[in-house]
Each structure stands twice: as C-alpha cells, then as structure tokens.
Amino acid sequence: xxxxxxxxxxxxxxxxxxxxxxxxxxxxxxxxxxxxxxxxxxxxxxxxxxxxxxxxxxxxxxxxxxxxxxxxxxxxxxxxxxxxxxxxxxxxxxxxxxxxxxxxxxxxxxxxxxxxxxxxxxxxxxxxxxxxxxxxxxxxxxxxxxxxxxxxxxxxxxxxxxxxxxxxxxxxxxxxxxxxxxxxxxxxxxxxxxxxxxxxxxxxxxxxxxxxxxxxxxxxxxxxxxxxxxxxxxxxxxxxxxxxxxxxxxxxxxxxxxxxxxxxxxxxxxxxxxxxxxxxxxx
Amino acid sequence: xxxxxxxxxxxxxxxxxxxxxxxxxxxxxxxxxxxxxxxxxxxxxxxxxxxxxxxxxxxxxxxxxxxxxxxxxxxxxxxxxxxxxxxxxxxxxxxxxxxxxxxxxxxxxxxxxxxxxxxxxxxxxxxxxxxxxxxxxxxxxxxxxxxxxxxxxxxxxxxxxxxxxxxxxxxxxxxxxxxxxxxxxxxxxxxxxxxxxxxxxxxxxxxxxxxxxxxxxxxxxxxxxxxxxxxxxxxxxxxxxxxxxxxxxxxxxxxxxxxxxxxxxxxxxxxxxxxxxxxxxxxxxxxxxxxxxxxxxxxxxxxxxxxxxxxxxxxxxxxxxxxxxxxxxxxxxxxxxxxxxxxxxxxxxxxxxxxxxxxxxxxxxxxxxxxxxxxxxxxxxxxxxxxxxxxxxxxxxxxxxxxxxxxxxxxxxxxxxxxxxxxxxxxxxxxxxxxxxxxxxxxxxxxxxxxxxxxxxxxxxxxxxx
Numbered sequence: 182x183x184x185x186x187x188x189x190x191x192x193x194x195x196x197x198x199x200x201x202x203x204x205x206x207x208x209x210x211x212x213x214x215x216x217x218x219x220x221x222x223x224x225x226x227x228x229x230x231x232x233x234x235x236x237x238x239x240x241x242x243x244x245x246x247x248x249x250x251x252x253x254x255x256x257x258x259x260x261x262x263x264x265x266x267x268x269x270x271x272x273x274x275x276x277x278x279x280x281x282x283x284x285x286x287x288x289x290x291x292x293x294x295x296x297x298x299x300x301x302x303x304x305x306x307x308x309x310x311x312x313x314x315x316x317x318x319x320x321x322x323x324x325x326x327x328x329x330x331x332x333x334x335x336x337x338x339x340x341x342x343x344x345x346x347x348x349x350x351x352x353x354x355x356x357x358x359x360x361x362x363x364x365x366x367x368x369x370x371x372x373x374x375x376x377x378x379x380x381x382x383x384x385x386x387x388x389x390x391x392x393x394x395x396x397x398x399x400x401x402x403x404x405x406x407x408x409x410x411x412x413x414x415x416x417x418x419x420x421x422x423x424x425x426x427x428x429x430x431x432x433x434x435x436x437x438x439x440x441x442x443x444x445x446x447x448x449x450x451x452x453x454x455x456x457x458x459x460x461x462x463x464x
Numbered sequence: 465x466x467x468x469x470x471x472x473x474x475x476x477x478x479x480x481x482x483x484x485x486x487x488x489x490x491x492x493x494x495x496x497x498x499x500x501x502x503x504x505x506x507x508x509x510x511x512x513x514x515x516x517x518x519x520x521x522x523x524x525x526x527x528x529x530x531x532x533x534x535x536x537x538x539x540x541x542x543x544x545x546x547x548x549x550x551x552x553x554x555x556x557x558x559x560x561x562x563x564x565x566x567x568x569x570x571x572x573x574x575x576x577x578x579x580x581x582x583x584x585x586x587x588x589x590x591x592x593x594x595x596x597x598x599x600x601x602x603x604x605x606x607x608x609x610x611x612x613x614x615x616x617x618x619x620x621x622x623x624x625x626x627x628x629x630x631x632x633x634x635x636x637x638x639x640x641x642x643x644x645x646x647x648x649x650x651x652x653x654x655x656x657x658x659x660x661x662x663x664x665x666x667x668x669x670x671x672x673x674x675x676x677x678x679x680x681x682x683x684x685x686x687x688x689x690x691x692x693x694x695x696x697x698x699x700x701x702x703x704x705x706x707x708x709x710x711x712x713x714x715x716x717x718x719x720x721x722x723x724x725x726x727x728x729x730x731x732x733x734x735x736x737x738x739x740x741x742x743x744x745x746x747x748x749x750x751x752x753x754x755x756x757x758x759x760x761x762x763x764x765x766x767x768x769x770x771x772x773x774x775x776x777x778x779x780x781x782x783x784x785x786x787x788x789x790x791x792x793x794x795x796x797x798x799x800x801x802x803x804x805x806x807x808x809x810x811x812x813x814x815x816x817x818x819x820x821x822x823x824x825x826x827x828x829x830x831x832x833x834x835x836x837x838x839x840x841x842x843x844x845x846x847x848x849x850x851x852x853x854x855x856x857x858x859x860x861x862x863x864x865x866x867x868x869x870x871x872x873x874x875x876x877x878x879x880x881x882x883x884x885x886x887x888x889x890x891x892x893x894x895x896x897x898x899x900x901x902x903x904x905x906x907x908x909x910x911x912x913x914x915x916x917x918x919x920x921x922x923x924x925x926x927x928x929x930x
Contacts, residue, residue, distance in 0.1 A: 207678070207683050207684065208683065211682070211683060211684075221640060225733070225739065225740045225741060226740075226741045226742075227732065227741040227742040228640075228732070228742075252741060253741060267640065268640035268676070268677050269677060270638070270640070270677040270678075270679060270683070271679075271682065271683065272682060272683070273679070273682060400724065400727055400728065400732065400742075401638070401639060401648075401727065402679075403638050403679060403682075403704075403864065403866050404704065404705055404864050404865075404866055405648075405704045405705065405706070405723055405727070405864065406706065406721060406723045406724035406727050407705075407706040407708065407721040407723060407724055408720070408721070408724040408728075410708075410715065411715075412715060417708055417710075417714070417715070422865075422866060436715050436817075439715075439717060439816075439817035440715060440717065440817075442717070442817075443717045443745075444743045444745065446745075447737065447738075447743030447745060448743070450737075450738055450743075451737070451738050451741060451743065453738075454738035454739075455738075
C-alpha cells in the first residue's frame with residue numbers, strides 16, 4: 182500500500198483533486214469496475230471508502246482520485262510518493278452490472294467523473310453505445326474529460342457557468358438526450374447526492390433503469406456494522422455489501438441526505454482539531 | 465472429597481477501580497489479583513483428586529495443576545500449563561462465564577465461595593505478559609499450508625494449535641487488526657485491547673502468519689487459496705450481521721446497531737475522539753434495546769462517553785436476561801437503569817432527523833418459547849413514550865453472507881449458519897468451521913472449544929487424508 186505516483190488534477194477555488202497510485206497487488210488482481218476500497222491514513226485514522234478508478238493487475242497497482250474535503254482526505258492529500266497507508270482493504274462491494282447491446286448514458290458530476298470512468302470503460306468494452314454527460318460548477322473543476330471521451334461514443338459537457346460545454350445542469354443535457362429518437366436502456370450516475378437525486382427524478386417518468394453509485398458513511402465495509410444503511414424500495418440496505426450501486430428510482434434520497442449529516446458537528450471538530458495541532462486557522 | 469473441617473483462609477480479594485473513575489473512563493474496572501492475593505487464593509484450593517473444575521472447562525484446561533503452580537509461586541509453570549490447552553488466557557480469564565463452568569464445579573461453590581479460577585487465570589496471563597518467557601518461533605520446516613479465516617477467538621486458537629502441530633498457518637483477517645470481536649466488540653473496561661494485541665502477537669511469534677486487511681470472499685476466494693496450495697481451511701468469521709428492529713424511524717440519526725456503536729468505540733477508539741479520527745455521539749439520554757452482554761457493554765460504554773442517563777430496555781425480565789450475572793451487577797452499580805417488559809414500536813425523531821425518543825408497549829410474560837424462557841407478549845393500548853437522544857439496538861446478530869455466498873457446496877443450517885458434523889467438519893472435506901458462524905452468538909470459550917476440536921480434526925485430515 183505504498184504510494185508510487187501522485188499528481189494534482191485540479192487545485193482551484195479551494196478544491197484540490199488528487200490522484201494517487203498505490204501498490205496493492207492482491208486488490209489490483211481482483212477489482213472490477215464499481216468496486217471500492219476502504220483506507221486508513223494512520224493508526225488513529227478513520228476508515229473511509231473510495232472508488233477504485235483504475236487498476237493495473239500486471240503492475241499490481243490501483244489508482245484513487247479524491248477531493249480533499251474532509252479530515253481524512255486532507256490527511257491523505259499530505260501523503261507523498263514513497264509513503265505508505267496504515268490500512269488499505271478491498272475490493273469491496275459488488276461490481277457494477279455491465280449490460281450488453283444497450284444505449285447507456287453515463288452521468289458524472291464533480292469528483293464523480295473519476296468514479297464513472299471505470300464503468301465507462303467496462304460498458305464500452307462490452308459493446309454498448311456509450312453517451313457520457315459530464316458536469317461541474319465551472320471549467321476548472323472538470324476532470325478526466327479526455328479519458329472519458331476516449332471510451333465514449335459521444336461526450337457531452339456542461340458547466341453551471343457555461344465556462345465549458347453547454348451552460349446548465351447535467352439534467353438539462355439528459356432531458357435533451359432522452360428526447361432523441363434512439364431509445365436509452367440504462368443510466369449510470371455518479372456524483373453529489375443532489376445530482377443523483379435530480380437525475381433519478383428526470384428519468385423516473387420514462388422508467389429507464391437508473392443506477393446510482395452511493396458512498397455512505399462506512400466503517401468495516403463487510404456488512405458487520407450497518408452504519409452505511411440506506412433505504413431502497415422501503416427496505417434497509419447496506420451500501421457496503423448490497424451496493425454500492427442502487428436503483429435510483431427506489432432509493433429514499435431524503436433519508437440518505439439526512440444520514441450523511443450524522444456526524445456533521447464531529448467532522449467540523451475533527452478539522453478544527455487537526456488545524457489546531459498544525460497551528461493554522463480553522464477552515 | 466469431604467467438606468474441610470479446619471477453618472480455611474478467606475477468599476482472595478479483587479479490587480475494582482473507584483466508581484468516579486468507572487463512570488468517566490474506559491479503564492478496566494477490575495484490577496484483578498495482586499501476587500500475594502493470587503497465592504493466597506490458590507492456597508485455598510483443596511486439589512481435589514477428581515478435579516471437577518477441569519471437567520467444567522470447555523477448553524479442557526488442567527485447572528487443578530495451574531492453580532497448584534500458583535500456590536507454589538511458580539507462575540511460569542502455571543501459565544505453561546494453561547497454554548497447553550488455551551492460547552488466549554488473558555482473554556478467557558476476563559470474559560469467560562466461570563460461574564457457569566469451572567467455578568460452578570468447584571467444591572467450594574456449595575458455600576458460594578468457589579476458588580476464583582478466572583481471576584487466577586488472568587493473574588498468570590498478565591504475569592506472563594510482564595515477566596514470562598516468549599515462545600520461540602518454530603524452526604523445523606513447516607508442513608502443509610493451512611488457511612485460517614477470521615482472527616477472532618476461534619481463528620486465533622485454531623491457528624495456534626495448528627502451528628504447534630508444525631503446519632504452515634496463515635491467518636486472514638478482514639479488519640486492520642487481529643482479535644475480531646475481542647477488538648471491536650468487548651469494551652476496553654472489560655478487556656483491554658492491549659491484552660488482545662499481545663495475545664495475538666504471541667500467536668504470531670509462534671509462527672502463525674497473520675495477514676490483516678484481507679477479506680476472504682473478496683480479496684481472495686477459497687478456490688484461489690486452494691490453487692495457491694492451501695490444503696485445509698478453518699472458517700471462524702463470526703456471526704457478524706446486525707439484526708435491526710424493522711420498526712418505523714430506525715434510520716434516524718442517533719440510532720446505532722450495537723456492532724456499529726461498539727466498533728466506533730472499541731476498534732476505532734471513538735472515546736478518544738478527536739485524538740482518534742472516528743467520532744461517536746451519544747447525547748444526554750441513551751436507550752439500549754436488548755438484555756445480553758452486548759447490550760450491557762453498549763449501556764456501560766454510553767455512560768462512560770458522558771451520557772447523563774442510560775436505560776436498558778429489555779422485553780422480558782431480569783430472570784430471563786442472557787447476560788452474565790457479574791456484568792448485570794456491574795451495570796446496576798454504575799447507575800444504569802434496567803427497564804423490563806417493553807417492546808419498541810417506533811423511533812421518534814425531530815424535524816432534523818435526529819432521535820428524540822422511543823414509543824414502546826408494555827409486555828407481560830406468556831408461555832415459554834423455543835429457548836425455554838417465558839416469551840414476552842406486548843399489551844395493546846399500553847403505549848408510552850420515552851425521551852431519548854440515542855437508541856442502540858443490541859438484539860443479536862445474523863449470518864454475514866459475504867464469505868459463505870462465495871463457497872459452492874457448503875451446507876448451511878436453516879438459519880444460515882455453517883452446518884458441521886463430527887469434529888467441526890463441514891460438507892466440504894477440506895473445510896472446517898467453529899465459533900459464532902457455527903453456533904450463532906455464543907461465548908468466547910465455546911468458540912475456543914470448537915476451534916481446538918477443529919484443529920485436531922484438521923491435523924487428522926492432513927495426516928490421513930480424511
């Protein structure tokens with residue numbers, strides 16, 4: 182679990198996106214698109230899930246992309262090539278179900294674009310017609326557009342401020358795509374929860390299968406604690422072992438949003454504590 | 465053995481830390497025996513010829529002998545004697561229900577002053593950690609490769625027994641540390657994590673290769689391990705999956721499964737947040753649903769995290785509680801309120817989705833159920849509300865399918881646990897199992913007993929091919 186490569190994809194507007202490649206041969210050998218790992222940066226750290234973006238089984242490496250937003254992702258961002266993590270475990274969760282002979286629309290928002298990439302590659306490799314819709318607030322926050330473009334039959338980009346691609350939300354683009362005469366069979370959507378919710382609402386009237394990839398608060402990642410539970414189709418489901426892909430039309434998003442805020446106060450305390458240790462101002 | 469006629473010495477005394485400290489810290493409650501008290505206690509033993517105590521031990525420890533060595537102040541021989549039969553003495557000395565086992569069989573039990581065997585075991589185990597000689601790593605060329613899956617009490621025990629037989633033992637653990645439920649489940653104040661770590665390290669020093677962060681079923685499958693040359697498998701992955709209540713409001717913020725709550729507190733050391741990064745929040749008023757040891761562990765942990773009031777809510781009465789008597793006493797001493805004969809109906813939350821209370825029904829006891837205990841019968845129209853900030857659900861666990869669903873041909877019981885025959889053999893010839901994945905939620909010592917049986921069966925299987 183040594184870091185062998187690190188680069189910054191974006192560092193604007195206080196949002197740093199970092200890519201890291203790790204030595205993890207056992208995980209690299211097994212991981213399939215849609216699966217994730219759990220990591221601990223240090224011995225006193227928390228366990229957080231991150232989607233596996235890329236693997237190289239021959240080299241025994243895996244790549245993660247993360248936004249430095251919380252205490253643990255900020256700690257991770259401070260690690261450099263040659264450093265090791267305290268813990269890295271996986272691959273966890275079910276791989277995404279990859280269809281055949283379908284028209285598939287992939288919707289990625291923000292850092293979710295990184296998470297849609299492995300699915301895009303698998304969906305394309307399986308012979309589907311792939312249309313990718315990538316969105317961000319502004320041009321500088323877009324990432325991996327070339328990589329996603331290479332594995333898509335069509336690539337559509339949108340930004341809230343119109344600085345790249347179409348001005349508007351991914352749902353605006355999606356509505357136009359759905360109005361096209363070719364039928365769409367399936368939608369994969371990864372991004373901020375409000376975006377996944379909006380996409381699911383957009384496709385609900387047509388009933389097109391809409392898969393959302395969720396990332397709830399986890400600990401063990403093996404189904405033991407149930408902390409990651411969410412409601413799908415009126416039933417409690419564990420994101421770590423039942424997911425991370427769920428039916429966007431059946432997920433209770435209001436519940437999901439509320440549970441993501443479970444430790445909001447403590448998260449602030451944790452950031453504050455780290456800042457005081459470093460002698461810098463709290464964010 | 466006749467009752468002694470001459471006056472016997474008083475039992476050795478156990479000291480507990482002060483009540484103030486108990487309510488505010490995770491320091492181990494019982495200090496155990498100092499050496500002079502341990503020797504005094506061992507001197508009370510009559511060394512009965514038939515040693516009923518040893519027969520009362522599921523792990524088959526030669527209790528009489530190890531107690532005799534303590535009396536002779538030969539602590540090294542005492543711990544060596546225990547280690548012949550038990551690789552987790554520091555754990556068992558603390559968490560075994562001795563009152564149901566060795567101490568129940570003691571002749572002094574008739575007078576309610578049995579030899580305190582558990583505390584004596586703990587004493588020599590702790591003595592060993594401080595002073596004893598370490599096990600030298602095995603030097604002879606190892607025999608066949610064996611995979612032990614799950615580094616809880618069953619896995620650690622099985623691995624230790626197999627490495628002693630000369631096998632090349634690999635122990636796979638899904639979490640980042642070995643210990644299983646001893647690490648994530650049982651709290652620091654009953655079983656210090658340092659003790660568990662040292663017991664696991666000791667087993668590592670015997671030659672067992674412990675691989676953490678390895679989820680068998682995900683990182684590796686049994687079939688892949690077979691191809692990698694493993695000749696036999698022991699599955700000791702625990703029961704694992706938390707049972708939820710399936711009542712309205714259960715997803716509210718402030719509802720934890722016992723597993724989540726205890727894992728945050730114990731494994732991730734949430735009680736030391738923000739020094740440790742994993743948070744745990746309890747608020748002022750905590751309700752714990754359940755009546756077993758796990759429920760008590762949750763209640764006592766919540767108290768130590770600063771809750772002003774903690775209420776244990778159990779559907780039957782004190783007589784039916786599955787928890788150990790000693791722990792029920794400790795719980796009440798600490799000021800935790802026990803409320804019996806209630807059934808939770810709904811978890812109530814505020815407009816932000818945070819728990820604000822529980823709606824419950826009162827029960828009466830009806831006819832005995834399958835467990836032989838009188839069953840709780842909720843009484844319609846007896847609804848009442850209890851204001852709470854946190855609800856912890858400690859009503860048991862079910863089978864975690866993560867590994868088992870990847871194993872073709874492995875027979876399971878109706879409830880989904882692994883079906884075992886004689887000697888903990890499963891329906892697959894090279895696979896053996898033990899602990900909670902076989903028995904459901906049971907005790908550490910039962911897991912150890914099954915693991916020892918399995919280790920013998922694995923040894924036989926690898927020597928004889930059956």
